[in-house]
Amino acid sequence: MASVSAIGLRRRGRTLGRRRPVVTKVALGVLGTIVLACLLASAVAPYDPTRLAPTERFLSPSGSHPFGTDELGRDLFSRVLYGGRYSLGIAFGATLVAMLAGAVWGFAAAFGRGLVDELLMRFADVTMAIPQMLFALVFVAAFGATGPGLAIIIGALLTPVTARMVRSAVLGELQADYFTAAVAYGASTPRLMLRELLPNISAPLGVQAAINAANALILEAALSFVGLGIQPPDASWGTLLQQGYQKMYQSTTYVIFPALAIFVTIWMLNLLADQLGGTDDLRGRTG
């Protein structure tokens, strides 16, 4: 605190990843509101998202239609809320898949050492080297574009990165004395993994989960935007974005609201990842 160099380093708290509880609360609050509104869409949404109203096409935002209407006169606010169910549901499912599979993969590599580690990590490198969209294209062609299907496909795409992160976090902890102590008193391997290591890498895991969720959201939006995601008349945020983009000259607001929903959600997830990454737990070790 008192030393000059410390002050110099802290010139900008943020660059050091200082934790700001207010930001965490805001991010969680905004995310919570979005998630809740989408989950309760049937109660919150003012209209049925598929209700056609040919006389109310391309309306600008107003009291009765907060986000305006689309080319078929459907209420955009309702469609964004219902679309969020797809987008957030897929992002959540994909994150779950990526974290579980990535944790197993990463733990296996870190504990396997030597050849097992080498094989698992080179395989991760290979999969990461192939463009994600290309992968997604093949998978969607093979399995079709349903909600759960997309969650699994996107989850699979995010797994190698997660595995790599888990492996490096675990390898760091394997050097720690508390781990050696646990080996020395005779803890079994499952116990070492679940009781000793897992709680100690929960901070980087949390960060990775937030990053994965943000990436899953982008990937889903991108897939839907190129027509490989959720198919009309159902619509995720990505689908809405694509439809709005096509009608940009008829309605300038159409494209903005789905984009805004995606943008704000990802922003909040990234803020959250930043804040989680700035906790003492993580800084203590990574310096």
Add this chain to the structure above:
Amino acid sequence: MSAPDATPAAAPEAGAPLVVAEHLMKTFRLGHGEQLQALDDVSLTIRRGETFGLVGESGSGKSTVSRALLGLLPLDSGSVRFDGQEVTRLGRGEMRRLRRRMQMVFQDPFAALNRRQSVAQIVAAPLEAHGVGDRATRAARVAELLDLVGLGPAYRDRRPREMSGGQCQRVAIARALALDPDFVVLDESVSALDVSIQAQILNLLRDLQRRLGLTYLFISHDLAVIRYMAQTVCVMQHGRIVEQGSRDELFGDPRQEYTRGLMAAIPSADPATERHRRRSAALAEGVGA
């Protein structure tokens, strides 16, 4: 599970060899074709009930020895026998059972404790790992152990972060004693502590040894501490044992140049002697360079 006050010293033939290491060899590959000979033909015998002091500067291979004795490090060659059992040849299950009898206390008391667990969880962990007792008996044992190391029941729910280094080290000692071991490795266990706390912990360790009949391998770079604790002393340099003997022999008449150098480095409490010591040490260094 013996009560803390059970009369111990008369345990199975005090003075009989408990840990016997023969011709331990270990080379670490450092990458870029470089190698480090961490252990070079190390042989030693630790007898029941004694404190075996292992001294040497950092990087001399002291900790490598301790990890080899505890079966935590695959050796290139050599044998380690613990109470007659060949440690290097045990299967996983047998090794895990043997681990109940050998424990370790580390240098950095904070790093050695899982910071996600409470004191009670940390101390109970070895019991759980070996399925000793049920919830209630484990809780009772934890209370007993905390009392043994001089921590009150108020510490049960503390986390490592909420305690001082000395308190953390007491928790680490309690954890090491949980399974009633015969042999405890103390790897620089007081080096990270303040001098006054060091004295407290050293006295605690001596007291515990007397009450529980423990055998210690006491590793330190600090000869003053070794002299206070150990009956047998072994000096290491560059992965080799350069001198070995009883404390009185070694401190009374060090035979090796290196040992004499280490002894000369022990600070004295008397300012005049200390000034003289520093001057001759500086001179010797000048000659050496």
